[in-house]
Amino acid sequence: MNYEFEFADVFAYWPELAAGALHTLVLSGLAMAIGMVVAVVGALAKTSGPPPLRYAVDAYIELIRNTPFLIQVFMIFFGMPSVGLRLSSNSAALLALVVNVGAYGIEIIRAGIESISKGQIEAGKSLGLKPLQIFRLVILKPAIQAIYPSLTSQFILLMLNSSVCSAIAAGELTAAAGDIQSRTFRSFEVYFVATSIYLALSIVFWCLFAGIERAFLRQPSRR
Known part of the structure; x- marks a missing residue:
């Protein structure tokens, strides 16, 4: 085996890798923010909504959680034009990520809501809220404290799952790596660098989320 590693060929395209990594962060951040709005509304509907609404939310959750994410991406990007709704690859990727994370987020937030004792709720009612x-x-607020680790883990998974969106040419890191590989033919080097970037981003966010938890969620209350 006489293969010679040439990372210089890959690093020559570092602006494209940086742009892909930035797009991955923007795409993941937007999807998480919008998806959490969907999750909060869905969790509220599931815990206190009328039966038909609860059944609809349950159907949405089961549909998303029991089908592959890649199929969901293809359905939105390739399937929706059949009914007259055509989206760009980036918009379709964002919608697919929102739909996916929303379903998982509903169950996470629902578990947090149900962890709150009924006594606290009754106390709020007695105060006239x-x-x-x-x-x-x-x-x-107390529910978020309980589910914070699950939410942060979901964001990391969402960021990593965004790589699937390269299948519809969304301009994120994996798509950028694929373009570079097609020009340099350095498959190992390109995907090794892309893997390293995903790993670095994950570690940075784990440390950031852990710092936020220590600073704000575990800090004893002061009087």
Whole structure:
């Protein structure tokens, strides 16, 4: 075996790798932010909505959690034009990620909501708080503290799953790596560098989330 590693050929395209990594972060951040809105609304509907709405949310969760993410991406990008809705590759990738993370987020937030004791809710009612105030102040904030590790893990998984969106030419890191590989024919070097970037991003976010948890969620209350 006389293969010679030439990482210089890959690093010559570092602006494209950096742009792909940045797009991955933007795509993941937007998807997580919008997906959490979907998750909060869905969790509220599932825990206190009327039966038809709860059944609809359950159907959405089961559909997304029991089908491959790649198929969901293809359905949105290739299937939706059949019904008159055509999206760009980046928009389709964002929508697919939102739909996917929303389904998982509903179950995470629902578990956090159900971890709140009924006594706290009754105390909020006795203070004259409105239902939305009870949900926002009494239920949601303590629930977030309980589910924070799961939410941060979900963000890391979402960022890594965004690589699947390269299948529809969304301009993220894996797609950039594929373009570079097609020009340099340095498959090992290109994907080794891409893997290293994903690993570095994951470690950075793990450290960031851990720091936020130590600083804000585990800090004892001061009087």
